[in-house]
Amino acid sequence: MLENQQNIFLEKLILSTEQKEFxxxxxxxxxDKNSDLNKITVLPVQLKEGFRLSFVYNYQTKDITKNYTESEALDLIKTEIETRFLNADLFTVSENVQLFGNPKGNFGIKISEPLFKEIKPLSHDKLKKQWIATENNLxxxxxxxxxxAGEIRPGMHDKFRQINKYIEVVSGLIDENRFAENVKIADMGSGKGYLTFALYDFLSKNTKLKPVISGIEFRQDLVDFCNKTAQKAKFDKLDFVQGTIENSVFENINILIALHACDTATDDxxxxGIKSGASLIIVAPCCHKQIRKQFNVTNDLASVLKHxxxxxxxAELxxxxxxxxxxxxxxxxxxxFEFISTEHTPKNVMIVAEKSDKNSNNAEILSKIKAxxxxxxxxxxxxxxxxxxRHKI
Ligand SMILES: C[S@@+](CC[C@H](N)C(=O)[O-])C[C@H]1O[C@@H](n2cnc3c(N)ncnc32)[C@H](O)[C@@H]1O
Structure with missing residues (x-):
């Protein structure tokens, strides 16, 4: 049962949505002081499927975003006020309404001047960026x-943009319906793990997948750092293994990722990925040396390649x-394709390979390579x- 003040608050909330002032x-x-859920923020959002209210559930170590229609959202907010939260702050363009309660069940309401003068529904893109939340992100x-304080440090904006862009691109490639729930992912040459952590975070919170991700990295110091961070973040199915890509032993990988693995490490x-039958291979090559050293052009193109x-x-191409x-x-x-603007990094070409059911014309492809x-x-x-x-081409 709701208290009178709670009912007044809910009426004001309903009115604000009806009058488009929310x-x-x-x-x-x-x-419950032991609850892992600290707060919920509700914002208007304009999605392809229409207007929604976006709930950001702020947990101790992560944020989870869910979108609801207005009527679903109002029902949920009523339940949350009744069962889980004592305070609620409503911001509309005409007033701020503050509901505050104590554990004994006494509630008060305070009305004040509006803090916001206009409504800015988040776009779909903005919402995506929130999938890698900065707040409480260990x-x-x-x-x-x-x-x-969860703010991007000076000099780190490009890196954060790159992480978000990567998640945006990869989320479009990973069709969650195509993979088993415990999709197995290997990230080869994982480095400091920026992208590995973000991928684990994103897939666990925003898809029905429960990914099992291993990073393979040559440098022991980075492996130790990443394993420690994964433990602190309670990312139970994310681990990092010291070793070389060429000698790593992985079976039944569903998705193989190698971003900026130098020169022939991308080939390894x-x-x-091919040998373990991965359904999806995503690589962003860099430092192409192997072919450049071999170039021996004696035809008309030689006059161009003298530069x-x-x-x-x-040679890269x-x-x-x-x-x-x-x-x-x-x-x-x-x-x-280019997956991030060259303004953020010059290493921006991505090769994506999806296993197909169709038979490819092997002989024809191999003869093209030969030419x-x-x-x-x-x-x-x-x-x-x-x-x-090699003997075939
Ligand atoms: C340029 S960093 C990229 C890190 C990460 N993938 C990213 O894109 O942010 C390349 C990493 O791959 C590691 N690496 C390069 N060759 C490797 C190999 N053959 N086996 C394992 N790790 C390798 C390096 O130590 C380095 O940490």
């Missing part, structure tokens, strides 16, 4: 991206192009050796 609602002062703090990762920078770019073709020859559908190699005087692409197909 700006924001915050539920706080939890009744790993972002440990990684030095945020300060103790792709080969591991170092053009030779370098051409051919290296990644052949990678994509080799993946296609192994039954994958591929996409190559390209001949044109550029390339003896071999490192990935051919790893997959034992």
């Amino acid at each position: 700006v924001k609602l915050v539920l706080s002062k939890k009744r 790993y972002l703090r440990e990684l030095g991206i945020t300060n103790a 990762a792709i080969a591991k 170092g920078i053009l030779k370098e770019r051409q 051919i290296t990644d192009g052949i990678r994509a073709l080799i993946l296609e020859a192994h039954g994958y559908k591929t996409k190559v 390209i190699k001949n044109f550029f005087g390339i003896e071999y692409h490192y990935l051919e050796n790893l997959l034992d197909i």
Whole structure:
């Protein structure tokens, strides 16, 4: 049963939504001190499917966002006020309404001048950015991206933008219905783990998946740091293993990721992904050296490739192009695209390969690779050796 003041508060809330004056609602002062849920913030949001109220559930170590229609949201808020929270702050464009209660069940209401003059529904994109919440985000703090107050530290905005963009891109690639709940993901050359942590965080909170993620990293200090941070964040199914990509032993990987693994380390990762039958392979190559060293162009293009920078770019293009073709020859559908603006990082090309049911015309693809190699005087692409197909092309 609601107290009189609680009812008055709810009437004001309903009126604010009917009159399109609702700006924001915050539920706080939890009744159960041991509860993991600290507060709920409700904001208007404009989604593709229409206007919704977005609930950000703020837990001790994470934020979870859920969107509801207006009528669902009003029912939920009523229940929350009745059962879990003693305080509620309603912000509308005409007034602020504060409901405050004590554990004995006495409630008061205070009305004050409006803090907000206009309503700014979040766009779908803004909402996505909230999926990696900065508030109470332990790993972002440990990684030095945020300060103790949960604000992005000076100089870390680009990194945070990159993390968000990565999640936006990868979330579009991981169709949660295609993977088993305990999808197994390997992140090869995980480094300090920025993207590994964000992916685990995002998938666990925003999809029905319960991912099992392993980062493979050569540097023991980074592995120790990441494992410690994963424990602190209570990311139970995220671990980091010291080792090289080429010698790592992983079976039944569903998704293989290798971002900015230098030179042929990307090929090692792709080969591991193909051999373990990964359904999705995502790589962002960098430091392409192997093919550049072999370039021996004697045709008309030689006059263009005499310029170092053009030779370098051409070698990158051919290296990644052949990678994509080799993946296609192994039954994958591929996409190559820029995943983040060069303003944030020059290492921005992503190769995505999705295992396809359709049979690819192997012989035709291999003959195309052969023609390209001949044109550029390339003896071999490192990935051919790893997959034992050199004798075929
Ligand atoms: C440029 S960092 C990228 C880190 C992370 N993937 C990212 O994109 O933020 C590359 C990392 O891969 C590791 N690495 C490079 N080659 C490797 C190999 N063959 N085996 C394991 N780790 C490797 C390096 O130690 C480094 O930490």
